[in-house]
Amino acid sequence: MATRRAQRNVYNLLPRLEEKPVKPPRYISKFRPSVKREAQENKAQWKTMGPAKVAVPSPKNFLQKHSKEPKLPPRIKEPDSKKLPALSVPRRTDHPVMGIQSKKNFINTNAVAAITGLPKKPQPIYVDRRQGDKYLLETSGLFPKYIKKKDYGVTPKYVTRRNEEKKRAQKEYEASILEDLKKRAMKHLSDEERRNLLQGLKKNWEEVYREFQNLPVEIDTIPKKLYKEKLESQMKQLEHDIEAIEKHKFIYIANE
Numbered sequence: 666m667a668t669r670r671a672q673r674n675v676y677n678l679l680p681r682l683e684e685k686p687v688k689p690p691r692y693i694s695k696f697r698p699s700v701k702r703e704a705q706e707n708k709a710q711w712k713t714m715g716p717a718k719v720a721v722p723s724p725k726n727f728l729q730k731h732s733k734e735p736k737l738p739p740r741i742k743e744p745d746s747k748k749l750p751a752l753s754v755p756r757r758t759d760h761p762v763m764g765i766q767s768k769k770n771f772i773n774t775n776a777v778a779a780i781t782g783l784p785k786k787p788q789p790i791y792v793d794r795r796q797g798d799k800y801l802l803e804t805s806g807l808f809p810k811y812i813k814k815k816d817y818g819v820t821p822k823y824v825t826r827r828n829e830e831k832k833r834a835q836k837e838y839e840a841s842i843l844e845d846l847k848k849r850a851m852k853h854l855s856d857e858e859r860r861n862l863l864q865g866l867k868k869n870w871e872e873v874y875r876e877f878q879n880l881p882v883e884i885d886t887i888p889k890k891l892y893k894e895k896l897e898s899q900m901k902q903l904e905h906d907i908e909a910i911e912k913h914k915f916i917y918i919a920n921e
Contacts, residue, residue, distance in 0.1 A: 870903040
């Protein structure tokens with residue numbers, strides 16, 4: 666029934682022609698002829714490995730051993746006009762002088778030299794233990810031979826010059842600091858004021874430490890814990906201030 670009703674629809678009274686979709690013309694690039702021409706021209710170069718007509722290296726030009734090492738310049742021969750140094754030993758072709766005799770009595774001469782000569786001084790030595798080896802005393806470092814030098818104990822010139830430069834630099838630095846502090850209206854503490862300030866800080870530390878020692882052994886409440894932490898922080902701050910004052914010799918404070 667449903668199919669009959671669909672066939673009896675008003676829209677199906679007149680027959681319809683089937684409309685086929687029209688395809689647009691195919692796109693053809695305007696560079697197509699030039700690309701074809703270039704591909705045809707370069708096609709012959711791709712038939713071999715690499716570009717055509719390339720010079721092939723000769724098999725005789727292979728890498729040889731030590732060829733990449735740096736070479737020394739050629740040796741310059743010395744001219745023949747220079748004489749060779751005199752040798753301390755006779756040459757192989759030299760012959761000894763024969764027939765020369767001496768009337769000197771070497772036995773008596775040596776005996777007289779031994780009797781009249783001064784005895785040799787024994788070389789100072791030392792041993793490391795009772796039956797140990799012997800060593801020269803002069804080269805051991807135990808013999809004070811350097812105290813006989815003229816400049817022994819004299820400060821070297823470079824050390825004196827360095828100390829003078831250091832003092833000069835320190836003075837210039839202190840002068841610049843004083844000038845800067847004068848510009849900033851800073852006050853320099855004298856030695857007596859610095860000493861009094863240090864003694865006062867130490868006295869305060871002793872008082873805080875005495876209070877810290879008077880704390881009970883068992884701290885079981887929050888107020889006690891807070892009081893203990895307060896004393897510890899005060900002691901730590903006083904120790905820091907004491908260390909800073911003892912470390913620095915010059916102390917400056919702002920004028921209020």
